[in-house]
Amino acid sequence: MSQEQTQQLDLPARIVERVEDRLPRTEFDSPEEYVSFVMEEVLYRVEQETEDDDFEEVDEDEVKDRLKSLGYLNDE
Template structure:
């Protein structure tokens, strides 16, 4: 991570464990880097859908994406 200011958030242990298992197959060195990237991707997609005025946020799609990333229980 670069020199950006950071803030801590709590994640379920099962999510952290899943990220730790994936780290060796990614370019990320830490759980924090991976989670920050994943959240930026999700936010980018949600914001892109709402900013262009073409489609409203499909809550079911966002929920499915968060589930696939391990942030919500399936």
């Protein structure tokens, strides 16, 4: 792993255990390297998907009116 600036991030113990269980079946030397790789892959895919999406601008009041008409919001 390169000498990049890092920050600490807490993960649930169950995820850390799963990473540690998988580590022997990977090419990575540490859980940190493995998690960094997985996060890079996931973020790349998510960013690619959102770049390709054509988002339609919607008026917030129209959305609220529609949600009210469907019974999801109450008149306040």
